[in-house]
Amino acid sequence: xxxxxxxxxxxxxxxxxxxxxxxxHKKKKNCKITIINERSFYNCINLVxxxxxxxxxxxxxxxxxxxxKLEEIILPKNLEILGYxxxxxxxxxxxxxIPKSFRKAHTGNYYSFVGSSIEEVTFExxxxxxxxxxxxxxxxxxxxxxxxxxxxxxxxxSFTKCSSLTEINIPKNVTYIGSSAFSFTNIKTLILPNExxxxxxxxxxxxxxx
Numbered sequence: 001x002x003x004x005x006x007x008x009x010x011x012x013x014x015x016x017x018x019x020x021x022x023x024x025h026k027k028k029k030n031c032k033i034t035i036i037n038e039r040s041f042y043n044c045i046n047l048v049x050x051x052x053x054x055x056x057x058x059x060x061x062x063x064x065x066x067x068x069k070l071e072e073i074i075l076p077k078n079l080e081i082l083g084y085x086x087x088x089x090x091x092x093x094x095x096x097x098i099p100k101s102f103r104k105a106h107t108g109n110y111y112s113f114v115g116s117s118i119e120e121v122t123f124e125x126x127x128x129x130x131x132x133x134x135x136x137x138x139x140x141x142x143x144x145x146x147x148x149x150x151x152x153x154x155x156x157x158s159f160t161k162c163s164s165l166t167e168i169n170i171p172k173n174v175t176y177i178g179s180s181a182f183s184f185t186n187i188k189t190l191i192l193p194n195e196x197x198x199x200x201x202x203x204x205x206x207x208x209x210x
Contacts (some may be wrong), residue, residue: 068092132156137161154174157181165187
């Protein structure tokens, strides 16, 4: 399967086609898709490339789970919501960019990046707020965070238990850091911005290297 003109994506639809390798959208400007449903591409074990239209605003839980050969995922520029474990088992995906439109990560018993192998995350310039719990859930592979200069707020539990995180550079315009934002990490040095107004409870709890 070299190319597809996708018009709709249903629950488990592509999961029933595990041999698909390349999924692309020919008419991205006219695309009407806004949601990729739960497990839509689950266990597509030969999928190596997917081209997601920018109109997509939500990617549901386990949408790309166990796509073992998927090397990269470029999140749509209008993405707002992620379900839990959406790239769980995609061990070749090491880097990801979060678009400035993003506002809500999954919370509860499971979290958006649980089961992923992300080592570096970049937040798009223009982002002002890091969503609560976005990398919560023992994302032990995460080592590097690239914050934009536009950032003003870091949400609660954003990077809790990211135990491989040893260094962060908080932008000068940040005024708010939420509860437990960096708790249980291994950050060794910390410089708080002069503009900081609120440092919430337990923001750096159990950061024993500090």
